[in-house]
Each structure stands twice: as C-alpha cells, then as structure tokens.
Amino acid sequence: MFEMRKYGKLDIRDVTGLVRNLLLALMLLFIVGNTSEKKPNIVFVLGDDINQDSWGTYGNIDCKTPNIDKLAVEGMKFNSAYCSMAMCAPFRHELYSGRTPWRTQTMFNHSGAVPETKSWPHYLEPLGYRVALMGKKHVVPGGCYPFENLNKGGPKKKSNEWFIQQTTQFIDSSTEQDKPFCLVIASSDAHLPFTSGDPSAYKADELTIPPYWLDTPELREVLVTYYAEVTNFDSLVGDVRSLLETKNIWDNTVFFVCGEQGTRLPLAKWTCYDNGLRSGLIAHWKGVTPPGSVVDELIATLDIGPTLVEIAGGTVETGAFDGFSIFPTLKGEKQVVRDYVYGAFTNVGIAGSDGFLFPIRVIRNREYSFIYNPNYTTPTTNAGVGVALKMLEDKSYSPKKPNIVSSWVELGRKDPAAQSIARKLTHRPEYELYHLSRDPYELKNEIDNPEYKKVSENMKAAMMKKLNELGDGDPIATEEGIRARKAAKHGDSDKKKKKKEKKKNKKNRPCP
Numbered sequence: 001m002f003e004m005r006k007y008g009k010l011d012i013r014d015v016t017g018l019v020r021n022l023l024l025a026l027m028l029l030f031i032v033g034n035t036s037e038k039k040p041n042i043v044f045v046l047g048d049d050i051n052q053d054s055w056g057t058y059g060n061i062d063c064k065t066p067n068i069d070k071l072a073v074e075g076m077k078f079n080s081a082y083c084s085m086a087m088c089a090p091f092r093h094e095l096y097s098g099r100t101p102w103r104t105q106t107m108f109n110h111s112g113a114v115p116e117t118k119s120w121p122h123y124l125e126p127l128g129y130r131v132a133l134m135g136k137k138h139v140v141p142g143g144c145y146p147f148e149n150l151n152k153g154g155p156k157k158k159s160n161e162w163f164i165q166q167t168t169q170f171i172d173s174s175t176e177q178d179k180p181f182c183l184v185i186a187s188s189d190a191h192l193p194f195t196s197g198d199p200s201a202y203k204a205d206e207l208t209i210p211p212y213w214l215d216t217p218e219l220r221e222v223l224v225t226y227y228a229e230v231t232n233f234d235s236l237v238g239d240v241r242s243l244l245e246t247k248n249i250w251d252n253t254v255f256f257v258c259g260e261q262g263t264r265l266p267l268a269k270w271t272c273y274d275n276g277l278r279s280g281l282i283a284h285w286k287g288v289t290p291p292g293s294v295v296d297e298l299i300a301t302l303d304i305g306p307t308l309v310e311i312a313g314g315t316v317e318t319g320a321f322d323g324f325s326i327f328p329t330l331k332g333e334k335q336v337v338r339d340y341v342y343g344a345f346t347n348v349g350i351a352g353s354d355g356f357l358f359p360i361r362v363i364r365n366r367e368y369s370f371i372y373n374p375n376y377t378t379p380t381t382n383a384g385v386g387v388a389l390k391m392l393e394d395k396s397y398s399p400k401k402p403n404i405v406s407s408w409v410e411l412g413r414k415d416p417a418a419q420s421i422a423r424k425l426t427h428r429p430e431y432e433l434y435h436l437s438r439d440p441y442e443l444k445n446e447i448d449n450p451e452y453k454k455v456s457e458n459m460k461a462a463m464m465k466k467l468n469e470l471g472d473g474d475p476i477a478t479e480e481g482i483r484a485r486k487a488a489k490h491g492d493s494d495k496k497k498k499k500k501e502k503k504k505n506k507k508n509r510p511c512p
Contacts, residue, residue, distance in 0.1 A: 025318065040285070041174075041253040042308060044180040045240055046095075046190040047233045048088065048473060049269055050137060050259030053210065054230050055064050062207050064229045068257055075255075075284030075328065076293045080366065082341040083301040086269045086276030087350075090135035090192070091301065092139045095119055097256075098321035101344065102470040105429050108349035108482055110138075115220035117144040118320070120305060127312045130174055131460060132497075135186035146305075147184065157188035158196040158229075160236045164243060171247055182308065186425030187236055190229030192264050197228030205282060212267060212441040214418050216407035226263065233259075254311055254330075255284045256304075266405055270350060270382060272362035272371050277343045283330060290332040298341050298366060299326060324331040340365050342466055344475075348482050352383030357483070363463035365484050369442065370459035371432040373503025374475050379426040389426040431456065 009205040055065045057072035058079075083091050085101050093099075093106040096119040108373050119139075121131040132148035139145045149169060156162035172180045189196055204220035207227075223274055227489060237257050251308035259280035263270030270391045279301065283289055299454050302323025310327040327424045328335045345360040347353035358380035381389045388405040393399050395413070399406050405425055412422035421443075433449075433456045434442040444491040447453045464473065472478045 005077045006083060007026075014309075021071070026439055028237040037178040038252060038315060040311060041180050041249055042129075042256075043240065044182070044184045044256045044258070044304075044313065045237055045246065045252055046135075046184060047230075047257075047261050047280075048188045048460045049261065050190050050230055050233065050280060051263045051265075051268055051275055052259060052278050053226070053275075056282050057282070058280060059124050062202070064201065064231045065234040067234045067241065068280075070187075071237065071241070071255070071257060071282050071284050072153075074291050076284055076289040076295060078094055078279075078295045078299050080296055080341075081258075081279045081281040081299040081301070082277050082343065082364065083261050083279055084341075085279075085345060086271060086343075087345075088136075088260070089138050091261050092137075093117075095304055096139060096145055098302050098323045099439075099468070100302065100322045100470060103322060105485075107344060107346050107478075108486055110349055111486075112140040113144045115144065116143070116332050118309060119145045119147075120182060121146045121148075123305070123309045123320070127309075127314045128180060129312060130170075130177070130179050130181040132170060132181065133184040134188060135184075136165065136188050137186065138311060144297070155272075156332070157186075158232070160232065160239055163187065163236060166457040167240060167243060171249070176245075180312075182312075185236070185240060189236070190226055190235035190263065194222070194225035194229050197225075197232035199224050199228040200226050201231065209474070210441065212273075212421070213265070214408045214411055216400055216404065216411060218404045218407040222404060226265065234444070251286045251471075253285075254288075255283045264384060266385065266408070267421075270345065270347070270384070272343045272345050272360045274369065274440070276345075276437070277341075277362070277364075284455060285330060289330055295329055295333060296366065297329070297336055298338050298364070299329075300341050302339070303337065313377065323466050340462060342463070342465070344472075345379060346479050346482055347382060348479060348486055350382045352386045353381055356381055357476065357479055359469060359479040361463060361472070361475055363459055363466070364436075365436065365459075367437055368455055368459060369432075369434045369436055371428075372460070372461060372463065372475070373428040373430055373432070373433075374428040374430055380428065385425045387420065392423065392426060433459070467482055 054063050056069045057077060083093055085091060085107065087109045089109050089111055093104050093113055094101060097104055097117050101107045104117045106113050124131045128152060132150050132469050134150035150166050153164055167185065167213040168443065173175065202224045204224050207220055207223055207231060209215040230422050244253050249431055261279065267273055287313045300323050302321065303326050305325055306321040306325040307327050309316050310325045316325055324337050326335065326337060341364050345364040347356055347358050358375050358378065363370050379389055387399050388409050391406060391409040408422040412419035430443050431447045433452055434446045435446055447456060467473050
C-alpha cells in the first residue's frame with residue numbers, strides 16, 4: 001500500500017511555487033503562440049490602361065497622384081516592369097496565371113485560357129488564404145480563375161465608395177474566420193470612356209505634352225479627362241490604405257499597386273512600344289521592402305504569381321509558372337531575374353481591325369528595344385486610328401468631327417517633323433531598333449544605322465530563338481491560326497447573327 005506519510009507533510013509553499021511555475025509556463029506558451037509570425041495579407045490594387053509615366057513618381061509633373069507617390073517613397077518602385085501584351089484580357093491572364101499568353105493561348109483580346117491553366121487561387125488557397133477579386137475580372141473560364149467573387153450587387157468599377165464598402169466587408173469576414181487573404185481590387189480607371197474623377201482639377205492649356213505625342217487641342221482636351229481618372233484611381237489607392245490602417249492590418253499587408261498596360265491614347269495600348277508594355281508597379285511591405293528603393297532590373301508580369309506563392313510561405317513548383325519569384329528583390333536583395341523581356345501584339349478581336357493582319361513581336365533588354373513587324377507591307381488599324389488611316393491614304397479627306405489622331409495627321413500634313421509620328425499610327429517598318437538610354441521615347445529608329453548593326457543582329461537572333469521555342473517562329477502563321485480558332489469558337493454565331501438582324505430591323509423600323 002502506498003503511504004504518503006513516507007514523504008512527509010507537503011508544504012503549502014511548495015504547492016504555491018508549483019502553481020506559479022505552471023502558470024508561467026502556460027503564459028510563455030501563450031505569448032509564443034500569439035507572437036509567432038502571422039502570414040501576411042496581400043492586396044493588389046489594379047488600374048486599367050494607365051501609362052507608367054502618368055504617375056508623379058515616374059516623372060509626370062501634371063497628373064496628381066499623391067497617394068501612389070507616397071507609397072513609392074515608403075516602399076519599392078519598379079522602373080522596368082513589362083507585360084507580354086498591351087491588352088486588358090491578355091494582361092490579366094498573364095498576371096493571374098504567371099504564364100505567357102503563348103502558353104495559355106490568350107493572345108487576342110476577350111480570349112479564354114486553355115483548361116489546364118492555373119491561377120492564384122489554385123496556389124494560395126491550399127496555403128490557407130482566401131483569394132478574392134472585386135471589380136473588373138476579364139478572364140475566363142471560371143475554372144481557371146476561381147477567385148471568390150465579390151461583385152455581387154455590382155460591380156461599380158469606377159466607384160471608389162463601392163470598392164471600399166466591399167473591401168470592408170471582406171476584411172471583416174476574413175478577420176472573423178481568422179484567415180489571411182489575397183484580395184484583388186480591379187478598378188476600371190482609366191479605361192475609355194473617361195467618366196470618373198474631377199476634370200476641373202486640370203486645365204488643358206497648362207498641361208505638359210510628352211515628346212511621343214503631338215501637341216494638339218484635341219489631345220489636350222482628352223488628356224484632361226484621362227488625368228481625372230488616373231487621379232480618381234490614386235484616390236482609391238489612398239482609401240484602401242487608410243482602411244487597412246484603420247483595421248490595424250497595414251503593417252502585416254503586402255500592398256501592390258499596378259497601372260496595367262498603357263493608355264488607349266495613341267501609340268501605347270495595342271502596340272509593342274514602351275508606352276504600351278511597360279507597367280507602373282509599386283510594392284510596400286513594412287519591414288521588408290526598403291523605403292524609397294528603386295528596381296531597374298527587368299521584371300515581368302509573369303513574376304507576380306510565383307512571388308505571391310513564396311510570400312504566402314509556399315514553394316514554387318517547377319513548371320507551374322513561366323515567371324520567376326522576385327521575393328528576394330522585395331527584401332532588398334540584389335537579384336537579376338532575366339536578360340530580356342518579350343512582347344507581342346495581335347489585332348485579332350480588336351474593334352475596327354477586321355480584314356487587317358498585323359502581328360508584332362518585340363524583345364527588350366535594359367538598353368535596347370527591337371521590334372519586328374513581319375507584315376510591314378500592309379497597314380495596321382483599329383477603331384482608335386481608323387480615321388488616321390483613311391486620311392493617310394486619301395490626302396483630300398478630313399473628318400467633319402476631328403479627334404486626336406485626325407488632328408495629328410492634319411498637323412503632319414503641314415509639319416514634316418510631325419508627319420513621322422502621325423504615320424507611325426498605322427504604318428511601321430519591318431524592324432525597329434531604339435536605344436532606350438539615349439532615346440527613352442522611342443522616336444529614332446536606329447535599324448539602318450551601321451553603328452547598331454551588331455546590336456540589331458544579336459537582338460534579332462535572341463528574339464527568334466525565343467519565338468521558335470514558343471512555337472511562334474512565323475508570327476503571320478500564328479496570327480492566322482489565332483484568327484481561325486477565334487472564328488471557330490467566337491465567329492459569326494447564331495447569337496451574333498440574331499443581334500445583327502435585330503439591330504438591322506430596329507434601324508429599318510417605320511416611325512409610329
């Protein structure tokens with residue numbers, strides 16, 4: 001029989017000490033458990049058709065973007081972030097999948113990805129994240145992009161108030177679930193038509209016109225409304241940040257702001273020029289991104305996906321992405337990601353381009369851009385520049401209602417210096433080579449300059465090597481294939497025929 005008496009009488013002080021030590025141990029476990037590093041939230045605020053140089057931090061002295069500029073001072077600015085295609089849908093396919101448009105087969109606008117495509121939700125949800133999107137989605141099919149849909153009751157893509165209401169509800173529900181989140185806030189600022197913001201904040205005659213555009217009253221008038229939308233987008237950035245600070249989660253949030261590809265104003269979107277393919281991109285992560293840091297290395301839209309996986313604590317699987325994680329760059333480490341970035345354009349699916357086949361391919365490094373226009377003997381056109389083509393082909397023609405491009409052609413008729421830019425709207429040579437450090441606006445084609453012969457040969461060889469690897473060694477054949485696939489899937493279907501017939505009947509309907 002066990003006898004307690006063998007051990008003597010238990011002193012109350014021993015009990016007190018034992019309890020005290022036990023409580024201290026429990027408190028230590030509690031503190032360690034609650035101070036362990038939580039997974040960061042991720043917020044990606046995406047604009048729409050915003051030139052990189054429309055933000056003050058990139059040198060614009062007119063357009064008001066105080067929130068973005070402040071973010072750049074406190075975070076990290078990327079000077080050389082490029083997308084593969086300067087079109088809304090292909091850009092977003094590339095962003096969310098981390099794969100090239102050649103791989104997802106999304107080279108034409110409003111295209112759908114191949115079924116095996118994966119995107120952010122596929123990689124982040126298994127790591128414990130809610131992955132949601134509000135605003136403009138513009139990617140299909142849903143199985144490839146299974147974001148939690150926050151567009152119920154909307155979306156109001158240019159209403160900052162609506163975005164903040166939705167974001168507040170999402171953050172609150174994520175807090176209740178005790179889950180980290182990745183949230184895309186996709187505004188439609190500054191996509192045509194320009195309807196948001198306050199145009200009265202700008203005066204057309206006081207604006208500074210960049211050298212790649214021709215200074216006409218028509219351009220200045222539209223630029224006022226475009227800048228108003230860019231400023232409205234900047235206000236959204238500030239509002240989202242304020243909300244995160246109010247919710248006390250700013251310090252544990254990786255915050256990205258991106259302007260997408262270039263503007264629909266001339267020679268940006270729907271081209272392979274720098275104004276089209278280069279993106280404004282700012283990142284802020286308190287305690288991680290060095291304040292005021294500037295990255296000049298070549299970064300691709302493809303790199304965002306694998307970077308988010310590493311931020312979330314995951315491992316990037318071989319072959320999952322075509323881009324590379326820039327997590328080391330975010331931490332301030334020196335990282336050379338790539339020697340070149342590549343880009344493309346197809347006018348398949350673009351309004352006003354029916355009957356025209358004009359593929360473009362481009363390769364860039366930090367010093368040069370080399371552009372290949374294989375069907376250079378024909379013009380390129382779309383709804384935005386169609387009137388310019390008509391004026392260039394018929395020198396007696398002038399539209400009754402001038403617009404930006406018609407004003408450029410009119411100016412070119414009088415000014416030989418302006419003529420080259422006006423003609424560039426619809427006519428391009430087979431090859432273009434620009435020395436970016438000397439000619440950042442890509443105004444002087446050096447392709448016939450003997451000084452650059454070796455450069456152009458090397459750039460061409462590197463580009464063709466890559467295109468052949470992508471199965472795109474003959475871009476004209478590629479575009480014909482794209483057009484055939486689109487016709488088979490999205491051609492003049494019964495639905496479109498009915499729509500045309502309905503429109504025709506409405507037009508011919510007799511007056512009551």
